Amino acid sequence: MKENSVDVGDLIDDYCPRCRLLLSHDVAAIVEGEVKKVRCRTCLNEHPYRRGKGRRKEKDDIKSLWDQVLSKMPKPPKKQ
Numbered sequence: 001m002k003e004n005s006v007d008v009g010d011l012i013d014d015y016c017p018r019c020r021l022l023l024s025h026d027v028a029a030i031v032e033g034e035v036k037k038v039r040c041r042t043c044l045n046e047h048p049y050r051r052g053k054g055r056r057k058e059k060d061d062i063k064s065l066w067d068q069v070l071s072k073m074p075k076p077p078k079k080q
């Protein structure tokens with residue numbers, strides 16, 4: 001038996017894009033047992049559930065920074 005512990009109206013933590021904080025949310029919609037939408041209890045903004053992750057961009061920034069560093073590094077001389 002599959003345990004379905006989350007229900008509409010349940011309290012869940014998620015990142016609110018409006019408050020820009022990890023806050024308590026109400027579950028607003030569940031699709032196939034997965035939380036799809038949540039509503040911030042602080043500003044009542046409804047948004048897709050982000051699984052607590054709101055800063056995916058940060059990772060991309062770090063990656064592009066690395067690319068910049070690597071592109072500036074001199075290429076190692078070829079050994080012959």
Ligand SMILES: [Zn+2]
Nearest residue numbers: 016019040043
């Ligand atoms: Zn909010």
